[in-house]
Amino acid sequence: MHQGRGSDGGGQEGVGVERQARRESIKNRQPVRQGGNGASFTADRERVMIAVMKLSQTQHEESTFRKWWNSRSFIQRRMIRLCLSILVMLICFPLYYLGFFGGVEGPLNPSEIGDALARMGVTKTQSMIFFPTLLIVSVSWNWIYNLVSLVMGARLTCNKADDRGHPCGASVKRSKAIRKK
Numbered sequence: 001m002h003q004g005r006g007s008d009g010g011g012q013e014g015v016g017v018e019r020q021a022r023r024e025s026i027k028n029r030q031p032v033r034q035g036g037n038g039a040s041f042t043a044d045r046e047r048v049m050i051a052v053m054k055l056s057q058t059q060h061e062e063s064t065f066r067k068w069w070n071s072r073s074f075i076q077r078r079m080i081r082l083c084l085s086i087l088v089m090l091i092c093f094p095l096y097y098l099g100f101f102g103g104v105e106g107p108l109n110p111s112e113i114g115d116a117l118a119r120m121g122v123t124k125t126q127s128m129i130f131f132p133t134l135l136i137v138s139v140s141w142n143w144i145y146n147l148v149s150l151v152m153g154a155r156l157t158c159n160k161a162d163d164r165g166h167p168c169g170a171s172v173k174r175s176k177a178i179r180k181k
Helices: 012-027 039-056 064-071 074-097 110-119 124-152
Strands: none
16 A cells, blocks of 8 residues: 655655644644754644644544454454354355255245245235335434434544533544554
């Protein structure tokens, strides 16, 4: 992955942080010098570093699962992923041989399912109404879930309370700092 280089020698994040520091200095009516020698350059660097530290602080903790997952070694994580893949495969093999995916004749073959529904008296119109209704219910449930999560402050949105005590709702990005050893 190609990363651009800013004047601070960092990646794209550094460029954005410098821009943010310049915006803050304009708000505070403090001049930001473009490079140079001596104390003014050092003061500018310190101001940028303070802005980086303020922007990189997160307002929430990691979830319990994330803490547990990060505490595992590389080999343990690979083994967990392998076991999950094998579990999914063990579930899919019987479905395949029962005809669920349409490649093999079986009781779950789509044509067999259609014939069974026809024997039960389900018409084409009823099935055409059922699936859009299922979509509408699913999307509505998603909206309700998102609103409840927003009110609880459990989403990736700013949950800092405003003057009225409601979360502000601004989007928040999780960033993972990579430390080179």
